[in-house]
Amino acid sequence: MKSSLSYEQLRAAANEYGTPLYVYHAEKIVSQYQNLLSHFSSNNTRFFYASKALTNIHILDVVKRSGCNVDCSSINEAKLALHVGFEPKNILYTSNSVSFEEIYEAVSLGIHVNIDSLSNLEKFGEKFGNRYPVGVRVRPNIMAGGNLKISTGHDKSKFGIPVTQLNELIEIQEKYNINIATLHIHTGSEIKDVAVFLQSAEVFDTLLASFPTVNVLDFGGGFKVPYQPNEKGTDIALLGAEVNKAMMRLSEKYGRKLMAWFEPGKYMVSECGYFVTTVNVLKQSGDIHFAGINTGLNHLIRPMFYDSYHHIDNISNPTASPQRYAVVGNICETDTFAWDREIPTIQEGDFLVFYNAGAYGYEMASNYNARFKPAQVLFEDGISKLISRRDTFEDLLSLQLPLHK
Numbered sequence: 001m002k003s004s005l006s007y008e009q010l011r012a013a014a015n016e017y018g019t020p021l022y023v024y025h026a027e028k029i030v031s032q033y034q035n036l037l038s039h040f041s042s043n044n045t046r047f048f049y050a051s052k053a054l055t056n057i058h059i060l061d062v063v064k065r066s067g068c069n070v071d072c073s074s075i076n077e078a079k080l081a082l083h084v085g086f087e088p089k090n091i092l093y094t095s096n097s098v099s100f101e102e103i104y105e106a107v108s109l110g111i112h113v114n115i116d117s118l119s120n121l122e123k124f125g126e127k128f129g130n131r132y133p134v135g136v137r138v139r140p141n142i143m144a145g146g147n148l149k150i151s152t153g154h155d156k157s158k159f160g161i162p163v164t165q166l167n168e169l170i171e172i173q174e175k176y177n178i179n180i181a182t183l184h185i186h187t188g189s190e191i192k193d194v195a196v197f198l199q200s201a202e203v204f205d206t207l208l209a210s211f212p213t214v215n216v217l218d219f220g221g222g223f224k225v226p227y228q229p230n231e232k233g234t235d236i237a238l239l240g241a242e243v244n245k246a247m248m249r250l251s252e253k254y255g256r257k258l259m260a261w262f263e264p265g266k267y268m269v270s271e272c273g274y275f276v277t278t279v280n281v282l283k284q285s286g287d288i289h290f291a292g293i294n295t296g297l298n299h300l301i302r303p304m305f306y307d308s309y310h311h312i313d314n315i316s317n318p319t320a321s322p323q324r325y326a327v328v329g330n331i332c333e334t335d336t337f338a339w340d341r342e343i344p345t346i347q348e349g350d351f352l353v354f355y356n357a358g359a360y361g362y363e364m365a366s367n368y369n370a371r372f373k374p375a376q377v378l379f380e381d382g383i384s385k386l387i388s389r390r391d392t393f394e395d396l397l398s399l400q401l402p403l404h405k
């Protein structure tokens with residue numbers, strides 16, 4: 001698998017900053033956004049980077065400079081975006097199961113809000129009536145996404161207001177004269193099939209007549225990117241063409257100028273990221289060759305949590321003949337990154353890199369086993385800079401009150 005950062009750049013970063021190390025490539029983020037822009041109608045489509053994938057403010061700054069907007073999953077993410085200098089009108093907060101106080105705070109920050117329960121919508125109506133345009137997340141009862149854990153639109157999902165409760169939704173809208181400006185559907189992550197997004201358009205079609213103030217259809221995120229060497233991601237060109245058609249049809253049918261919004265997370269940052277680790281120990285047992293590395297599920301949980309595939313390469317010796325390895329972590333827990341994987345022959349001390357480490361990598365890292373969280377480095381214009389330092393022992397104690405006064 002070809003990296004956009006070279007082996008040499010990754011090795012240099014590992015030598016300079018130490019491992020385990022998350023390394024990101026700014027130009028890749030920008031080119032992903034440019035690719036989206038090139039395939040969707042420019043005058044009625046907006047993209048909001050789902051920042052929960054990677055919230056470091058230097059990454060948010062790259063996103064902002066690219067011209068992309070930002071979607072948040074918590075009020076703190078919204079505050080990080082404001083901190084970076086995003087304008088409130090370019091920030092969207094898609095809330096779920098949050099207290100009404102957070103929605104109230106989002107309104108006072110002046111950002112867009114998607115509400116995902118009848119209960120919070122009712123409170124919103126009581127408080128704001130029609131004074132603040134708001135989005136409503138509906139649950140379309142569509143099964144989509146890479147696996148059940150990352151599917152959010154099916155009929156047992158906690159997300160959104162079920163389409164079967166349409167009458168209650170309309171009742172609340174009418175009771176408080178709420179200005180519902182956006183209908184939102186996010187069916188899951190790693191959706192390769194363009195038809196899933198068109199199904200969302202069909203659901204919007206059944207709803208639009210009941211929501212005369214809606215002028216935005218928010219299709220959520222979930223575009224698939226390739227993780228395996230020969231895998232294909234979502235066909236963005238096809239998606240763009242089909243969504244443009246659907247939007248034209250709906251705009252005409254309902255006599256309104258409708259905007260399409262999207263919230264890509266993985267698509268924006270997955271491939272920009274590399275997780276560089278060091279092999280501590282080689283161990284053989286029967287015909288299994290273990291490569292024990294200086295990290296674990298505390299730093300990259302996706303393989304154990306989602307059974308995710310991350311391509312692994314030996315950047316210290318990429319041309320060595322391949323052997324099969326079980327790549328395991330250093331946590332007191334079974335934390336296997338790959339069970340039986342061909343990797344160029346490994347020596348202790350080699351650097352192994354995990355690809356697709358930009359999205360939900362560092363962001364889901366923890367201090368489990370009282371280990372330090374890795375440092376993060378950003379390459380831009382060929383130059384690397386540290387964007388968050390590795391933890392220190394003091395950091396482990398920093399939130400704990402001292403034993404002895």
Ligand SMILES: *Cc1c(COP(=O)(O)O)cnc(C)c1O
Nearest residue numbers: 050094189221222263264265266
């Ligand atoms: C997580 C999330 C996204 C982004 O999903 P990706 O698979 O990373 O693109 C978009 N919208 C909402 C509401 C989300 O919760």
